[in-house]
Amino acid sequence: MTNTIFNHRSIRKYKSDPIPEEILERVMEAGSRASTTGNMQVYSMVVTKDEEIRKQLWESHFKQDMVLQAPVHITFCADFNRFNKWCRQRKAEPGYDNFLSFYTASIDALLASQNVALEAEANGLGICYLGTATYMADRIIDILNLPEGVVPVAAIVMGYPDEQPPLTDRLPMRAVVHNEIYQDYSPGDIDEIYAEREGSDLTASLLEENQKETLAQVFTDNRYKKQDNLHFSKQFLEVIRKQGFYNQ
């Protein structure tokens, strides 16, 4: 366990070797063992191998090379469709057309996704999460034919690694762990927490490459811009509404 978790790195280059069916089955089953709210299992996992469909997904995921390379693409969805259908067939009136239910289903989907990612890695596979799943939810719904009650919330690509990147640096543990209650950060705390990252060679090359004065500007001005966030925010809320989770 332990080694798998501590050895995780996102893989962005893949061999074309297919994943043996029995390994893929075990990986997906690992997803189903994650905690799920009230054992409702309000999530679905769409496993796409077909090259033509993966090409469409690649287009919606900002055309990142790895999406074409990796032989398997998995889309994790918040899914109340199956549960609602079951209720209606069993003389029960479902009341899950609201934001809380969407969020509950999101939690189910995301916990399952992390189990899938870890079990894949424990079997020698590599994975990478695609943050673009929520940005492009509307397009993914079309490609994967997701019905009402289903929203894509995460996606990963999976395959045999064709690179061995170093572990990604992380902030010191005191940055992300709070004892007893939340301890807010003083300006001195922020300086301390980010010191190592800001002083790294990686940061130096990012500043050079992006022509920026600070690493934070690389994020705010180039990578995760306010105008893009607002745009995709509106789109994602609209998707949640359209898929039937906005009864107020």
Added chain:
Amino acid sequence: MTNTIFNHRSIRKYKSDPIPEEILERVMEAGSRASTTGNMQVYSMVVTKDEEIRKQLWESHFKQDMVLQAPVHITFCADFNRFNKWCRQRKAEPGYDNFLSFYTASIDALLASQNVALEAEANGLGICYLGTATYMADRIIDILNLPEGVVPVAAIVMGYPDEQPPLTDRLPMRAVVHNEIYQDYSPGDIDEIYAEREGSDLTASLLEENQKETLAQVFTDNRYKKQDNLHFSKQFLEVIRKQGFYNQ
């Protein structure tokens, strides 16, 4: 890995034995190795051991016994507060006061939570997720002193198990896995998928106990009711707004 994932069961009875500090540290570090969007690490984990504070948390988590019993309580939060403060100290203007950013931070927090849960189990500990974290987010914010930019999205209790429950039944894999694209469910599919669960002894005793005709009614009428969902839905959206994630 593999065994840990496949042996997971939620633990609802705990011994009072404390968790050794070095084990807890390793468990929390496992959380920090999960994938995180753009390595922003926009989450925080609040580890509460203090009995008085845990008692307050117990009250907000619907007074479930296990919350008082388990020696450690961890609240996983979507957190842009630290990142925003860093940006402002580095001449960068953060644009993360929107729903997409909240959701991105939620994903970070939830992936970290699953790593924490699994690493705990790999070390002989038991855990249980508390679905009430989102229902009672407003109260948890008060108890843990969470500032703007921080929203609790999941909580787990952790300790040494004082019970050995059986594995929870799951729907057959074909219920939650779709090949290539989403295959919607026919009435016959729904009957098939739920047949084993509906025919179980557990279901028989739940129907008896709840005085219901179908298992689905136990969910819609007793466990996850429409009126409660709508109530907590409004409250959670209000929390997201109040914590600064609702710039449209």
